[in-house]
Amino acid sequence: MKRVGRVQVAVGLDELDDDEVIRARAAKAARVPEADLPELRIVRKSIDARGRHVRFQLLLEPFPEEEEPPLGGPLPREVAGDPVIVVGDGPAGLFCAYALAREGIAVTVIDRGKQVQPRRRDLALLNREGKVDPDSNYCFGEGGAGTYSDGKLYTRADKRGPVRDVMEILALHGAPGQILTDARPHIGSNKLPKVIGAMRDRLIECGVTFRFESRVVGLVRTGGRVTGVRLEGGEELGGSHVVLATGHSARDVLRFLDDAGMRLEPKPFALGVRIEHPQPLINSIQYGRDAGHPRLPAASYRLAHTEDERGVFSFCMCPGGWIVPAATEPGGLVVNGMSLSKRGSPYANSGFVVSVDPADWEGAGFTGPLGGLAFQDAIERAAFTAGGGALRAPATRVTDFMARRASTTVPEGSYRPGFLAGDVAEVLDVTGVPLAEPMRRALRVFGKRMRGYVTADAVLVGVESRTSCPVRIPRDDESLESPDLPGLYPTGEGAGYAGGIVSAALDGMRVADAIVSVRR
Ligand SMILES: Cc1cc2nc3c(=O)[nH]c(=O)nc-3n(C[C@H](O)[C@H](O)[C@H](O)COP(=O)(O)OP(=O)(O)OC[C@H]3O[C@@H](n4cnc5c(N)ncnc54)[C@H](O)[C@@H]3O)c2cc1C
Incomplete structure (x- = not known):
């Protein structure tokens, strides 16, 4: 019997739920009798509006014979050791923390803004009264700039494995399952904050620490390396590595780096x-x-x-x-x-x-x-x-x-x-x-x-005006560390290495890999 691989079929708007039509077209596309067609599932669904009538294009594949790994795995586990400091709880910082916790590495995540729920109240006030809180707004707070957005999850990144990993982690924490198959997936502002809250709760269960309403105002250096961060109010937090993922709108961060003589491009x-x-x-x-x-x-x-x-x-x-x-x-x-x-x-x-x-x-x-x-x-x-x-x-x-x-x-x-x-x-x-x-x-x-x-x-x-950051913080192509300050990892959109939710998440995970490789 001929082995059936992936097949592409087009269906009309009223045919999407019609299994018989879909199977008949899939059999034709695969050039096998319908009776020989295995059970199929949708891998990708897109809208095709090029012809006289709009259609759906479905990419289908047979259900796998072997058991698949669990969605979004491996899960974060109990963390230990000297914490990595992650400044910024946007997608870059959050996915960096998630990837480090998968390896059992302790993390302290610091964000100037509030958790998703109180942040929502500040946004309501912002819309009603027009007053901007410089620490809690559409750019700053848990989940970062994309939390209260359209939650589009498109990316130009072409590495399918890592993109799939990000999507599965989101789905595991409550994002609708169709983000795994839609050609142009999006989550929406009513659902994304819950997903971010669920990721935070899982990380806390593993021992990751979150500090909200804590603005970082400077870096602590010892012997030419970064060894921690200074918060507004003077408190210092130490860590073996500092991930700087503060987004495209943290102008004060860029200013303190500039004042400290760091190279900015x-x-x-x-x-x-x-x-x-x-x-x-x-x-x-x-x-x-x-x-x-x-x-x-x-x-x-x-x-x-x-x-x-x-x-x-x-x-x-x-x-x-x-x-x-x-x-x-x-x-x-x-x-x-x-x-x-x-x-x-x-x-x-x-x-x-x-x-x-x-x-x-x-x-x-x-x-x-x-x-x-x-x-x-x-x-x-x-x-x-x-x-x-x-x-x-x-x-x-x-x-x-x-x-x-x-x-x-x-x-x-x-x-x-x-x-x-x-x-x-x-x-x-x-x-x-x-x-x-x-x-x-x-x-x-x-x-x-x-x-x-x-x-x-x-x-x-x-x-x-805030489509991306007008500044790049240089980092080494291999180690991803700042050449000016070892131990510092400029990450995500604010450092000039990402644009959009998924690409920032991918950059955060890439930086986590770089840290894991030096911690081993
Ligand atoms: C309204 C809106 C809608 C958007 N819609 C989409 C979309 O649909 N799809 C998409 O892909 N992208 C969208 N974007 C862009 C997307 O949100 C960003 O590309 C992405 O969030 C960048 O991730 P990041 O982690 O690098 O930085 P950010 O998400 O900006 O996160 C940076 C974090 O750092 C914190 N921070 C900043 N300074 C400090 C400090 N000094 N101390 C402590 N913490 C600090 C901030 O509070 C923030 O939480 C949207 C952006 C906005 C503003």
């Missing part, structure tokens, strides 16, 4: 706005006549264009989501996006950003290794002022932006602190680096690719 990042459309419009552009079918999720898109060697692209799209205030300092305005697992809001928002590099901000007078931070900050402060305070966001209809004029009215949107109609281009160009023009040209191209995308019903909301 400016690096390109991207900056722009959130663009928000009515979700039904995006559904009809992407799904055509099938828009509104109950089997179809809120539609997403991905757009990119290069204009005069400058990349302009959509970023971190949140179908059925909300725009949220993601500033970490009072007096600045930053927007980002989130959604719940059902992606049920009537709005589709996405970052719409343009790449900038050190030559841009240096040309505008923002010099030195932290010039990118000052450039970012200048635009965020201009956005705050243009919004009139209380985190109201300056907003411009897309058609007004194209016509180079301010909006006098804007449609209602998902952003709870509210919009103020105006000219977001003025904010973008405030430093003298022309950002609005390449974005206009890209919009012209995007409007041709997605008919209806450029519309008066869509608004540009300022500013999306």
